[in-house]
Amino acid sequence: MAHDIVSEISPKPGDRIDDLSTPRPIIDEDRMAANIARVQSYMDTHGLNFRPHIKTHKIPALASAQVAAGAKGINCQKITEAEVFADAGFEDILITFNIIGPEKLVRLTALNDRVAGLKVVADSTATVDGLSTHLATRKPLTVLVECDTGGGRCGVQSPQEAAALAQHIAGKPGLIFGGLMTYPKPNSAAAIQAFLAETMTLLKRDGVECPIVSSGGTPSLYEAHLVTAATEHRAGTYIYNDRSMVRAGHCGEDDCAMHILATVVSRPTPDRAVIDAGSKALTSDLLGFSDYGAVVGYPEAVITNLSEEHGVVDLSKCSGPRPAIGDKIRIIPNHTCVVSNLFDRMVFHRDGFVTRVEDVAARGLVW
Amino acid sequence: MAHDIVSEISPKPGDRIDDLSTPRPIIDEDRMAANIARVQSYMDTHGLNFRPHIKTHKIPALASAQVAAGAKGINCQKITEAEVFADAGFEDILITFNIIGPEKLVRLTALNDRVAGLKVVADSTATVDGLSTHLATRKPLTVLVECDTGGGRCGVQSPQEAAALAQHIAGKPGLIFGGLMTYPKPNSAAAIQAFLAETMTLLKRDGVECPIVSSGGTPSLYEAHLVTAATEHRAGTYIYNDRSMVRAGHCGEDDCAMHILATVVSRPTPDRAVIDAGSKALTSDLLGFSDYGAVVGYPEAVITNLSEEHGVVDLSKCSGPRPAIGDKIRIIPNHTCVVSNLFDRMVFHRDGFVTRVEDVAARGLVW
Numbered sequence: 001m002a003h004d005i006v007s008e009i010s011p012k013p014g015d016r017i018d019d020l021s022t023p024r025p026i027i028d029e030d031r032m033a034a035n036i037a038r039v040q041s042y043m044d045t046h047g048l049n050f051r052p053h054i055k056t057h058k059i060p061a062l063a064s065a066q067v068a069a070g071a072k073g074i075n076c077q078k079i080t081e082a083e084v085f086a087d088a089g090f091e092d093i094l095i096t097f098n099i100i101g102p103e104k105l106v107r108l109t110a111l112n113d114r115v116a117g118l119k120v121v122a123d124s125t126a127t128v129d130g131l132s133t134h135l136a137t138r139k140p141l142t143v144l145v146e147c148d149t150g151g152g153r154c155g156v157q158s159p160q161e162a163a164a165l166a167q168h169i170a171g172k173p174g175l176i177f178g179g180l181m182t183y184p185k186p187n188s189a190a191a192i193q194a195f196l197a198e199t200m201t202l203l204k205r206d207g208v209e210c211p212i213v214s215s216g217g218t219p220s221l222y223e224a225h226l227v228t229a230a231t232e233h234r235a236g237t238y239i240y241n242d243r244s245m246v247r248a249g250h251c252g253e254d255d256c257a258m259h260i261l262a263t264v265v266s267r268p269t270p271d272r273a274v275i276d277a278g279s280k281a282l283t284s285d286l287l288g289f290s291d292y293g294a295v296v297g298y299p300e301a302v303i304t305n306l307s308e309e310h311g312v313v314d315l316s317k318c319s320g321p322r323p324a325i326g327d328k329i330r331i332i333p334n335h336t337c338v339v340s341n342l343f344d345r346m347v348f349h350r351d352g353f354v355t356r357v358e359d360v361a362a363r364g365l366v367w
Numbered sequence: 368m369a370h371d372i373v374s375e376i377s378p379k380p381g382d383r384i385d386d387l388s389t390p391r392p393i394i395d396e397d398r399m400a401a402n403i404a405r406v407q408s409y410m411d412t413h414g415l416n417f418r419p420h421i422k423t424h425k426i427p428a429l430a431s432a433q434v435a436a437g438a439k440g441i442n443c444q445k446i447t448e449a450e451v452f453a454d455a456g457f458e459d460i461l462i463t464f465n466i467i468g469p470e471k472l473v474r475l476t477a478l479n480d481r482v483a484g485l486k487v488v489a490d491s492t493a494t495v496d497g498l499s500t501h502l503a504t505r506k507p508l509t510v511l512v513e514c515d516t517g518g519g520r521c522g523v524q525s526p527q528e529a530a531a532l533a534q535h536i537a538g539k540p541g542l543i544f545g546g547l548m549t550y551p552k553p554n555s556a557a558a559i560q561a562f563l564a565e566t567m568t569l570l571k572r573d574g575v576e577c578p579i580v581s582s583g584g585t586p587s588l589y590e591a592h593l594v595t596a597a598t599e600h601r602a603g604t605y606i607y608n609d610r611s612m613v614r615a616g617h618c619g620e621d622d623c624a625m626h627i628l629a630t631v632v633s634r635p636t637p638d639r640a641v642i643d644a645g646s647k648a649l650t651s652d653l654l655g656f657s658d659y660g661a662v663v664g665y666p667e668a669v670i671t672n673l674s675e676e677h678g679v680v681d682l683s684k685c686s687g688p689r690p691a692i693g694d695k696i697r698i699i700p701n702h703t704c705v706v707s708n709l710f711d712r713m714v715f716h717r718d719g720f721v722t723r724v725e726d727v728a729a730r731g732l733v734w
Contacts, residue, residue, distance in 0.1 A: 021470040103388035126692040255734075266490050272519075279705055328468075364711045366391050
């Protein structure tokens, strides 16, 4: 069997990080623990429930650490993610996605039968009616109305639409109206608050209970307390942090728990290094940057271009030492969540040694 | 076991494509077969050996089809890829990468012992010396000199450097000088030819045999015959084709064998659709485009923005019908090779029905 012969020799606890093959993402245990504690403390200070988004790591053991620190439940983006975490024992799961089509609805119905606190969102009567058709004779499913408070993705466009859709949900067999949800754009707390508060006024007028008001996003994290209408906040990236979070002022480079370990494989010119991390390790996510990650210890190095398995690094601005062929370097990725999705296993470390290896259990599943 | 419970219900031959859950890449068998035949015919016409790059599909059965059509051998970019294809019986494998570091060199040495025609490339004495240290007392390994003929990635910078490194390889225990290799930029046949021809003149002067001269790239594919110094050409993307190949004039949209099947999950405004394919299905590769793929049947629709599991589609320029919630659409990705790397299985189809499901056997392996 091919996979028996070629299977990756997975690192073991106690292995030296510097001996690992590259390219490979690695997670600093202490930085991750501090990130979990810092954000939970902020939420506790402001009396907000916290619902970590597991898309960032897709690893049940990390969600357990988030819940142990005080998180109320978890947030998933796909049914397959929710299934993996349900298998691991999580009971308060919000899937922030319009579940559409019989293939997914059959799967959702089975999941709802075995997860006490499963919740989904909807932003149209088409989505709601599809849910109701499948759930009418089963255990009821809780549905939140997704509101577009300026994020420009999914969501009803006005408080009036939100209130009408809430009524529609409440009147449908098999469904329970659970509240409101938004994925907002950053630096827009006033707009979020205005949309949600007006909707709640309409719901109160109509006599509709609104138990959950869920806002979210790591970019919006530290303004969560300004959205007083919200009962909870969702965030994912904060657990690892990344270059985009450093730029946003949410953390420093020393708070970035994920590094991509890479090797310098070529120095074709004095100003050019080529590393073995390309778009199949770092991804092409720019998130507004013009280059592909920050090279730790070489602040003037610029990853200008990615092929699939090569990264081209411009060293022309480096005033200090330049990396040599064979040197291992560490890169802070622009966006950590998409890197997790490329690898079957994640290696954790402390003081230069591997502490554990976790399966990225929820990656690569289509349903 | 979590994976027993949640494992994807893989499609079966005979299933209707329109019934598959989304997002998911699908491959049209007939288009793929035509792509294989078309490029092999071009190579045959011009007397060039053809060495398909398997990074695009990472599936041994597809490489077998490429070899059955006339390809001489295969091209891999990583040791793990080569291991998977060696297990499948391939004996002529060129790894176009500087293999650096003891972790990889141990693995390479074991692979060389069992693959008759394994070849690698090097662009520095550091790489060559590392190879020789590990291979000195084993079956010799064939090493080609990588030349930077204008691609700006790896490679020696001049014919003089190339000839000197060839001599260095020829003098090292455990190594055989195998020839020259370049990954050129497109539309530069004259520069490639000049670099390679001058190097060959220097090698001839030095009495060094140069059996293989390997040029490559799907973007450069149809100018391969202009590089008369080359004995072979390498290309990967051509087997599926993608939007970047359409733009390059190498194929039409109807030659794109890979589509990403996606579902419209929201229509929050008349001009906006949201689909369930985001950066974890399409990747963020732009390759010079400003949007994230071509929507089949909706030529005026623009995928303007990707979240991880959402794609935002601007319909404002659509003069005809617009897709409704629940509609399944097909997307031609900007870059097919990175999409393959996201999925554990690939579904193939003909006339609307699944023909087979192949494991993407070489994805996600770190070594």
